[in-house]
Amino acid sequence: MRPLLMDMTRDELGALLEGLPKYRLDQLYSFVIQGSEYNDMTSLPKSLLSTLSEEYDATGVSILEVRTAPDGTEKYLFTLRDGNIIEGVLMTYKYGRTICVSTQVGCRMNCAFCASGIDGRVRDLTAGEILGQITEVNRRHGGGVKDKRFITNVVLMGSGEPLDNYDNVVKFLGLVRDGIGISLRNISLSTSGLVPNIYRLADEIGGVTLTISLHAPLDEIRDKIMPVNKAYPILDLIKATKYYAQKTGRRVIFEYVMLKGVNDTRECAIALAGLLKGLPAHVNLINLNYVEEKKLLPCSKKQTYEFMALLEKLGVSVTVRRSLGSEVAGACGQLRRSVLRGETDE
Numbered sequence: 244m245r246p247l248l249m250d251m252t253r254d255e256l257g258a259l260l261e262g263l264p265k266y267r268l269d270q271l272y273s274f275v276i277q278g279s280e281y282n283d284m285t286s287l288p289k290s291l292l293s294t295l296s297e298e299y300d301a302t303g304v305s306i307l308e309v310r311t312a313p314d315g316t317e318k319y320l321f322t323l324r325d326g327n328i329i330e331g332v333l334m335t336y337k338y339g340r341t342i343c344v345s346t347q348v349g350c351r352m353n354c355a356f357c358a359s360g361i362d363g364r365v366r367d368l369t370a371g372e373i374l375g376q377i378t379e380v381n382r383r384h385g386g387g388v389k390d391k392r393f394i395t396n397v398v399l400m401g402s403g404e405p406l407d408n409y410d411n412v413v414k415f416l417g418l419v420r421d422g423i424g425i426s427l428r429n430i431s432l433s434t435s436g437l438v439p440n441i442y443r444l445a446d447e448i449g450g451v452t453l454t455i456s457l458h459a460p461l462d463e464i465r466d467k468i469m470p471v472n473k474a475y476p477i478l479d480l481i482k483a484t485k486y487y488a489q490k491t492g493r494r495v496i497f498e499y500v501m502l503k504g505v506n507d508t509r510e511c512a513i514a515l516a517g518l519l520k521g522l523p524a525h526v527n528l529i530n531l532n533y534v535e536e537k538k539l540l541p542c543s544k545k546q547t548y549e550f551m552a553l554l555e556k557l558g559v560s561v562t563v564r565r566s567l568g569s570e571v572a573g574a575c576g577q578l579r580r581s582v583l584r585g586e587t588d589e
């Protein structure tokens with residue numbers, strides 16, 4: 244595939260316009276960062292657009308389908324230039340509008356409760372393809388950049404393991420901060436626990452909220468539901484997380500999907516509280532969105548709230564995450580899979 248203008252920083256775009264006045268770069272950058280196609284760039288000379296379009300595509304993502312849940316959550320399917328499909332979710336909270344974006348087509352981490360890993364990783368997304376999901380949704384809602392943006396927060400929690408696509412994700416972080424104006428503080432990156440890249444992220448970037456998909460506090464359970472744990476066991480992961488928290492001064496979020504009969508015991512709550520002692524952390528308990536291909540069962544509301552109460556008693560900061568959009572296949576990978584299988588609403 245040809246490179247994208249959207250993959251480039253302002254300086255990289257500048258190098259393409261050598262010899263032209265600076266205002267041309269201002270114009271081009273402003274078009275690119277808003278997700279414009281060549282035929283929208285009407286104030287640029289036709290000769291320049293024709294030269295650029297010989298080598299580069301402007302954008303690489305377009306909206307294929309939007310499903311809206313009764314709570315207003317919008318689930319997006321995007322197509323990429325090679326025909327691959329990825330998904331994203333737009334959630335509205337009191338404090339703003341958060342988009343959850345994908346970082347890979349598929350995922351190779353194969354977590355037991357997730358639909359995205361079922362077919363493995365197909366390919367990494369480029370920085371511009373991650374950014375394109377934001378610009379498409381932003382534009383659809385009439386948003387621009389900086390103080391005119393519609394999207395206020397970003398979570399890298401769609402399909403893919405962001406730290407398995409490290410360089411593109413780091414480049415994306417720079418593009419979204421400098422171009423659209425979303426500060427790193429308003430971006431959360433969720434990882435299943437690729438320990439070496441947690442250290443790199445702390446040393447090279449910092450700033451973003453780190454979210455750990457923990458889901459079990461004991462290796463014998465986590466090994467079964469998250470294969471990544473065999474390479475990077477829990478104590479190594481917690482050590483890296485402490486390093487991140489110390490280096491960045493930021494609280495770390497731990498995601499914990501409640502799996503009936505698997506990770507919902509008193510022993511698990513005690514082990515979890517022990518792990519998080521001394522770490523500035525918050526735990527999000529999540530209700531499992533049932534994935535047909537996986538045989539795991541959700542906990543009842545009562546079990547989840549009992550588990551939460553026990554954690555609170557043990558001194559853990561914890562909430563049950565509001566489950567948005569499950570009516571439109573809200574869990575990562577579910578909508579994409581239902582479309583690939585040819586299911587429709589009818």
Ligand code: SF4
Binds near residue numbers: 360435
């Ligand atoms: S939960 Fe995240 S890391 Fe695990 S398979 Fe799904 S997308 Fe990949």
